[in-house]
Amino acid sequence: MTFSRVSIVIDRSRPVPIAEQISSTLRSAIIEGRLEPGARLPSWLDMATQLGVARGTVKVAYETLADEALVFSAGAAGTRVAEKPACAPIRSEISIPRPLQDIERGFNLPPLPFQMGVPAQDAFPAKIWARMRTRAVRDYATAPVGPLDPRGHPELRAQIASYLAISRGIRCVPDQIFLTNSYRNGLALALLTLQAHGRTAWMEDPGYPMARKGLELSGLQPVPVPVDGEGLQVARGVALAPDAAVAVVTPGQQAPTGVAMSPARRRELLAWAAREDGWIIEDDYLSELKLSGRALPALAGEDPFGRVIHIGTFGKTLSPTLGVGFVVSPVSLAPRFGETAAFLTPSFNVTTQLALASFLADGHYLRHLRHMKSLYRERRDALRAHLGCDFGVEAMSGLAILMRLPDGTDDVALARRVLELGIAPFPLTPWYIDERRAAPGFLLGVTNIRKGNLEKACEALRSLVGRQMGEAGHLRISQKIVVSA
Ligand SMILES: Cc1ncc(COP(=O)(O)O)c(C=O)c1O
Known part of the structure; x- marks a missing residue:
């Protein structure tokens, strides 16, 4: 069908609904100016007859355009093109580079063989998880809803505290735990809480590239400290930047060398932090999944000085799509973490949190x-x-x-x-x-x-x-x- 300078062609072999085919042709014509402001569109009946489609289909197409404020109904005067289209045409030549081009091959893609950072997709406990989620959604629908606890739901924080005591040797109360949506999110929460911009940070070399980026974005200067068969060389860190504000480490399994930090190095690192008022950020990313031998206890569990901020995530054990991680704060820092969390609200998906709490409580984890x-x-x-x-x-x-x-x-x-x-x-x-x-x-x-x-x-x-x-x-x-x- 052709009217004004618009030609509408319906292609029934396309998997696009007919109403959408009509609205999309009209939309382009309005945006490109081929249908001028005030121009009258054919009546539903005329267009339906000409195109050989139902009247209701044309009505749906017109309503879509009316919702987008591109057309309006002028009563007996029919449907007309709006005086001023609500939005300027999108300039297709604008292209914004996606983030992390040098690190990630793309986003939302199925994992390829050898890809890191994605748990076995075929082993996700989908049936049990679906049951837990359904129950959580139902329970939550009738739960009181006031302001949400910015630290995350207390039930999940309590479950994580018990889990950490059993599996990672960390003794903490739920109020030291702050839910986040990933390790990175936990690192951001910690760095904002520490307010250490302008200072230096020890970073394992080699070490997780995103942690380095996070330090830089937070205004800290990463100081590369070499790693050997015992983990981060603390003495080298002291020689390079004795007054660093932070040391970011992976003591359980150093990423990427896989080395476990030796007991002597652990003691040395804790002593440095206590002596220099430094903070240790423990990235516990892979510790629970140590494939040979027993997982070493977390550094936070061996810390008599309260200097270790422990960060964990369920992204590597269950799925990053759940978006749940956590930070365990030293007692002295917990009030400050609370304030930062109240500002950032790093965890918000309460039904996922409740489902995960049941998953832990019932022994599935x-x-x-x-x-x-x-x-x-x-x-x-x-x-x-x-x-x-x-x-x-x-x-x-x-x-x-x-x-x-x-x-x-x-x-x-x-x-x-x-x-x-x-x-x-x-x-x-x-x-x-x-x-x-x-x-x-x-x-x-x-x-x-x-x-x-x-x-x-x-x-x-x-x-x-x-x-x-x-x-x-x-x-x-x-x-x-x-x-x-
Ligand atoms: C050492 C290490 N820490 C943390 C992460 C990422 O954690 P998240 O995706 O939860 O930010 C990775 C991901 O590969 C990692 O290798």
Whole structure:
């Protein structure tokens, strides 16, 4: 159908509802000025007859445009184009770069083999979770709703306090716990609470790139402190920046080397914090999922001075889509954390919090962790066996195999190229601050390696990495990255 300078064509083979096809053509014509302000649209009946569609369909299309204030009903004078369209045309040439382009391959994408930071998707306890969620939504619908506790729902905070006592050796009261939506969110909460902008912060080198970004964004200057077989070299930190405000560490399993911080280093670090009024931020990201041996107790559980801020998340054990993490504050800082939380409201999804509280209370979480550990062990072993001696497989870094590449390899560029083959290993050099120390390599996440994709993933890795290096025999998997200065 054609009227004025508008031509409407209905394509019944498209999966787009007919009313939407009509409204979208009219919308473009109004925005582009082909239908001028005040112009009268054909009546519902005329348009319906001409297009061979129901009258109600045209009515829906017109109502959509009226909701967008692009047209209005002028009674007997029919439907007319609004005098001034409510919104200016969207300029399609505007393109805003998405964040984290140098770190993440994209957002909201299904995980590829070797991708890190995503738990096994096929092992998410969907049935139990759905039951817990349904119950939480029902209960919450009849719960009193006043201002929400900015620290998070008390039931979940109480459950986390019990869980931490049993599993991580931390003794704390629920009022020391602040719910967040991720580790990063917890770090932001902690850094805002500490008000340490302008000061320095020890950062493990290599260490989690997002933590470094977080420090920088919060106005702190990260000081790279090398890591060796015992964890962060405290003496080097003292030599480099004795008066640092903060030390960000991963004592349970250093990320990315997988090293557990030795008891001596733990004592040294706690002593430094007590002596210098420093704060230790403990990123407990992978500690519960230690695949060999027992998980070490959290540093916060060994802290007699009240200097450790402990951060955990359910993102790596259940799913990042739940958006639940937590901070355990030292008693002395808890009131300040409370104020910051009241400002930031870092946790707001109460029904998820209640569902998670039941999940913990009913014992599902500990069972789930046990199951995940054995599943990840299986996946790791299968991957090791499959990579075989071509890669000299031998090491774990948390839930990833650490594969070193020969010096001089551009691991970032190589990681981008292997993406085209449908695999997403994470390059190692972005984990370093001090470029002189940076060693190229790949972290091969094992969490989503299954029977169905294992062979293809290894083949893809072998083809490109092997070709790049000439001889696959050059490749090594190392137990530790040698990072002493
Ligand atoms: C060491 C470490 N800490 C924290 C995180 C991220 O936690 P979140 O996504 O909850 O911010 C990651 C993610 O890979 C990590 O490797």
